[in-house]
Every structure is written in structure tokens, then in C-alpha cells.
Amino acid sequence: MAVSNRPPANGFVRVMRFIYNPIGFSKGYNFILFFIFGGALLGFTLARFQYVDFHGRFCGPPNGMDHALAGECYYYNVGYEKIGIIMHLVCILPASLLVCFQFVPVIRHKALIIHRINGYIVILLALAGTAGAIMATRHAFGGGMDIQTGVGFLSIIFLVSLVMGYINIKRLQLEQHRAWMLRAWVYAGSIITVRIIAFAASAIISSMGPFYQLRECGQVEEAFGNLGNWTAVVYPECTGYMAGNDTHALTRVKADVNGSPIELAVAFGTMFGASLWLSIALHAIGVEIYLRLTPAESERLRNISYQRQLEAGMKNPGAAGLTADRFGDSDKWKPKYESCSGEEHGLTPIPQKALGEETTAYLGPGSSVPIDERHSSTPSVQPLVSQGQVPPNPARPYAYDYHNERGAYSR
Numbered sequence: 001m002a003v004s005n006r007p008p009a010n011g012f013v014r015v016m017r018f019i020y021n022p023i024g025f026s027k028g029y030n031f032i033l034f035f036i037f038g039g040a041l042l043g044f045t046l047a048r049f050q051y052v053d054f055h056g057r058f059c060g061p062p063n064g065m066d067h068a069l070a071g072e073c074y075y076y077n078v079g080y081e082k083i084g085i086i087m088h089l090v091c092i093l094p095a096s097l098l099v100c101f102q103f104v105p106v107i108r109h110k111a112l113i114i115h116r117i118n119g120y121i122v123i124l125l126a127l128a129g130t131a132g133a134i135m136a137t138r139h140a141f142g143g144g145m146d147i148q149t150g151v152g153f154l155s156i157i158f159l160v161s162l163v164m165g166y167i168n169i170k171r172l173q174l175e176q177h178r179a180w181m182l183r184a185w186v187y188a189g190s191i192i193t194v195r196i197i198a199f200a201a202s203a204i205i206s207s208m209g210p211f212y213q214l215r216e217c218g219q220v221e222e223a224f225g226n227l228g229n230w231t232a233v234v235y236p237e238c239t240g241y242m243a244g245n246d247t248h249a250l251t252r253v254k255a256d257v258n259g260s261p262i263e264l265a266v267a268f269g270t271m272f273g274a275s276l277w278l279s280i281a282l283h284a285i286g287v288e289i290y291l292r293l294t295p296a297e298s299e300r301l302r303n304i305s306y307q308r309q310l311e312a313g314m315k316n317p318g319a320a321g322l323t324a325d326r327f328g329d330s331d332k333w334k335p336k337y338e339s340c341s342g343e344e345h346g347l348t349p350i351p352q353k354a355l356g357e358e359t360t361a362y363l364g365p366g367s368s369v370p371i372d373e374r375h376s377s378t379p380s381v382q383p384l385v386s387q388g389q390v391p392p393n394p395a396r397p398y399a400y401d402y403h404n405e406r407g408a409y410s411r
Helices: 011-020 028-052 054-058 079-102 105-110 112-135 137-142 145-170 174-188 190-208 217-223 230-234 236-242 261-292 295-311
Strands: 212-216 250-254 348-354 357-363
Touching (some): 028 054, 079 105, 079 137, 079 174, 105 112, 112 145, 217 261
16 A cells, blocks of 8 residues: 655545555545546546447447437448448457556556556557557548548557557666656547537537538438438438439538537537647647656656666666667766765765775664674675665665565655
């Protein structure tokens, strides 16, 4: 169970700690962010899981809002777009459900093997689901170029982030793995925000109107449920289509959330592209702000990465992964406690003699463990290792062990 080093500010915080400490959170703001954004992703995914039943629900008989937008299945029921949308639904929904558990700290700390296996499954499902989304984009929500490029851009940054996260964890670069996986799924979460923005924007343009878009008469007929010549009655431009003379005839459809199902679909599709780009921007900015506001966590994980890479015999420990100081012009990163004097960090200097020369070992703050004179060949630095003070490695007298009893890491 995670334990905070700070006393609770009030009774409410004390009670909340009984909730979030057992699942691994030591900081309240992290739990709040997880509850809001992780909960939104989980709720959205569970609500959409019914769409896995493609023919019965997603493209089945109209049943309120529990199906695709009116006319969408005119394209989704045939060809590669059908394969794409089924791939997308069957793969990305399970991936979105499973990834919620990747951000639960207690699983990472107490059941790391589950975290790893689940991570591989999530990545594979996400890759297949994204490929399906690209295949189905040609006519999605009207198929405007703003929508197609928006989906393409979102797919690229999502996949690149996943790949960067995977490469870094294989190189034991934990802080970069954290950053890129956060980016990937925050980007993916923009698909929720886009719907909120698009519905609001659709209502606005419906009240401002009129706005129109072109739709194929076959799509309009599918939205009306194939009711004989009703399509030609409402949309005279479709007379040729209904007579079988022009299979690709187009008609003008009004964007109106208060109108017919096809008019609602057009209103939503009219604003979907702009809403998609706006939601991507909001999520991209938001995740970068969060990462910049949590440098201590990044530094903590990088020190852990250094120790693990050193133990694994990797070159450039601390920067074995894809780091800015290795590939860019950033200053060379150094372990926090290996290249500094012990006094700078509150360590108590204790003089001793080693190899005939007076040297100094450092004990952690508050430590009073005597020096072991039996090891006179090297400085003795064995005080309170179990408390995370100094590791039992005389070659690294200032390095700290970041492990604690719960399997997490802390200074």
C-alpha cells in the first residue's frame, strides 16, 4: 500500500487516503486525474462495447442512439470499409478497457508480470484497431478531408507514441516509457472529447443555419430505412437514383440536430472534422503540461532506470533509451547521488582510514550506524539500507536505493 510522507491537511484528505492508498496512489492529485480521465475512458469503452455486435447493434435496426449514425452503414456494410470498422471495434474497445488497468500503481508494484503481459496485449490490439480506423475513414461522418486528415494525424501520433514507449521500456528507460505511454492514451482519449465538442457545435450551427452538405442518395435512402420512393419525395434530386439511372446521384441535406436522422447525422458530420482537430490540440497541450509539472516523478524514475540499466550491463546507463541527452543537445544527465558531495544532501560525514589514507563515508540523515572497521580496504557504507538510505555498494558511496518495502520507488 502506498503511504504519503506528508500528514493529511484535513479530515477529507485523511478519508480519501484510505481509498487511494490501497490501490497504489500516494498523491491525491494523481488519483483525481486517474479517476476523471481513466474513468471517462472506461465508461466510454463500456458504453460502446455493445458495438462489437456489428450486425445486431452497430449496423442493426435503429434503436435510439445505440447504433451508427444514420446512413453510415451504407458504406460500412460492404468492401474494405466493413473489414476496417469491424477490426476497429473488435480491437480498440478491448484495448481501451485493458489499458485502464495499466495506470493502476498497485498492479505495477505487486503484479508486474500482469502489467507486462497486459501491456503487450494492449499494444497489439491498439495497432490492429488503428489500422481498422484508417481503413474505415473514407466515408466516416461524411468523409470530409478535414476528417480524413484528422484521423490520419491522430493515428500517426498515437502509433508513434506507442512505439516510443515500447522501445524505451525494452531499454529500461522508465521515465521515457511513462511519458510516451501517457501521451499515447491521452491522444487516444481525444476521441471522447471530440464527441462532446461536436454535439455542442452541431447544436450551435443548427440554430444559426441553414448549413447543407452533399450526400449520396443511396446513403439517404439507407437512413430512411429503404421506404420505397420516400427518398425521391423528400429529395427530388434522387429521382434518377430511385429509377436506377444514376447510382451515384447526390442530394443536398440540411444540417439540423432537430430534424430527421439523416439531418442529425449531417449536422454532426459537418462539425466533426473541426472538433477532432480541436480535441487533439487540447489533449496534446494537456499531457505536455502534466509532464512538465511532474519533473520529480520523471527524475525518480530516471534514477531507477540508471540502477536497472547498470545492473543489466547496458551502455550509457541512465540514457540507454531514447533520451534527449543521448540524441539531442541536452546536458549530460548524471545520477542524483553519485556525482555530488554527501554534505549537499544532508548526509553526515564520518572520517575513517582506508588504505592508510583518511577518507570519508556518508551516512543518511539521522543515521548513527557505526563504521565496520573490518572492511578497511574500502569506505564502509552500510547504514540502514532497508530504509532506503545508502545501497550496500562501497564503489557508489552516495548512490541511494530507491526501492521500498511495497515494491515502489522513492527517495
